[in-house]
Amino acid sequence: MADATNPFADVVSELAPNGVLRAAVNLANFLLVTGSSPEGEPRGISPSMARAVADKLGVAVEYITYPRPDAIADDAGHDKWDIALIAADPTRATQIAFTSAYSEIESTYLVPAGSPVKSMADIDRPGIRIAVAAGSAYELWLNRNIRHAELVRASTIDESYEVFVAQGLDALSGLKPRLLADVQKLPGARLLDGNFAAVQQAIGTPRANERAAAFLARFVEDAKQSGMVAGFIAQHNVQGLSVAPRSA
Numbered sequence: 001m002a003d004a005t006n007p008f009a010d011v012v013s014e015l016a017p018n019g020v021l022r023a024a025v026n027l028a029n030f031l032l033v034t035g036s037s038p039e040g041e042p043r044g045i046s047p048s049m050a051r052a053v054a055d056k057l058g059v060a061v062e063y064i065t066y067p068r069p070d071a072i073a074d075d076a077g078h079d080k081w082d083i084a085l086i087a088a089d090p091t092r093a094t095q096i097a098f099t100s101a102y103s104e105i106e107s108t109y110l111v112p113a114g115s116p117v118k119s120m121a122d123i124d125r126p127g128i129r130i131a132v133a134a135g136s137a138y139e140l141w142l143n144r145n146i147r148h149a150e151l152v153r154a155s156t157i158d159e160s161y162e163v164f165v166a167q168g169l170d171a172l173s174g175l176k177p178r179l180l181a182d183v184q185k186l187p188g189a190r191l192l193d194g195n196f197a198a199v200q201q202a203i204g205t206p207r208a209n210e211r212a213a214a215f216l217a218r219f220v221e222d223a224k225q226s227g228m229v230a231g232f233i234a235q236h237n238v239q240g241l242s243v244a245p246r247s248a
Contacts, residue, residue, distance in 0.1 A: 008057050014212040015082045015205065016059040023050035023061055024081035026069040028136070028157065031105060031177060031241050032085070032201060045241070046085040048232045049102065049203065053083060053219060068156075070135030077206050083216065087137030088202040090144075097213035099220040101200035101244035102229050106176040107138040108195045113188025115170065120194055123171060124149050130171045131164035133157045138173055141197040175199065177240025200244065221247055 006012060015021055025046050027033050034044040041047065042063055054061035066072045069086040076084070076095035088098035109130070111117045123130070128149035132139045133156055142151055152169055154160040161182055164172040172179065176195065183189045203220060205212045223229050229243045 006058050008215065011212050011215040012057050012059060014209045016054075016057060020060045020062050021050070021054040021057065022064050022080075022082045023047070023053070024064045024066060024072045024075070024084040024086070025050065026072060026086050027065050028068050028133075029201075030157075031175065031238050032103075034236050034238065044236050045103065045229075045232045045238060046201075048235070049223070049229075050083065050085055052223065052228065053203070053216070056219060068135040069137065076204075077208070082205065082209075082212075084204045085201070086204065088200045088204065089137055089140045091140055092204070095207060096204035097207045097209065097216075098202045098204045099213075099217045100247035101202050102220050102223060103201045103233070103241050104244045105199045105201065105241055106195040107141070107173065107197045107199055108176050108179060109192045110164075110172040110174070110179045110183055110186075110189055111170065111192065112168070112186065115190075117170060117192070120192055120196060123192075123196075128171065129167075129169045130173050131160045131167075131169045132173045133160045137199045138175070138197055142173060145196075175240070180240070217247075 025042050032044050032046040033042045051061050064081045072084050072086050073092045124146050126148045129152050130149055131152050134153040154163045203216050
């Protein structure tokens with residue numbers, strides 16, 4: 001039960017009335033979940049942020065793990081989790097109240113050797129086929145913005161790479177840190193300059209939790225300003241992730 005002496009008792013009553021904060025974590029994001037403890041709990045920036053929220057509220061944390069972020073969003077409002085650590089996106093925001101981003105990850109394209117595609121401007125054209133991991137935040141962006149090229153969906157990030165190679169597709173979309181590793185496996189392949197989107201990693205809660213949403217918004221801004229987010233990035237030795245700018 002919520003402790004009336006806790007200064008955040010009203011937030012605890014919404015998020016963790018039984019003293020346990022259920023935090024939904026996306027295992028597919030290799031930058032934010034980098035391993036697991038001997039007990040099997042996820043480790044990384046997302047789990048660390050969730051634990052920091054629980055510590056601030058004075059409650060325990062329980063990690064509810066998902067293989068893909070879209071499955072987390074699908075469970076919003078079904079009492080499966082209390083907070084979710086996934087990318088903020090307008091299509092998810094209908095059910096989830098998101099904070100501002102606490103970190104950002106660039107998304108871009110990898111093209112094969114000899115590709116006539118030279119820049120971002122060459123991508124969205126008829127006949128161009130783009131491999132993408134279904135359910136990813138960047139797939140949601142591509143769904144809204146690609147008008148002429150064809151999106152070829154795969155179940156996971158690994159499978160999107162395999163489909164790109166096996167089917168000889170024109171481009172592989174993905175998070176820049178992952179594509180920097182993939183390009184090393186493909187002689188002559190290259191990444192396009194720039195990015196088509198910056199994936200905004202945030203904390204969300206079901207929209208019914210109005211007091212909790214306000215608390216989480218303040219928590220994230222404080223976490224960026226205090227250096228907490230930067231500290232977690234350094235602690236987990238993550239490359240390719242940056243602290244998001246403070247909200248205006």
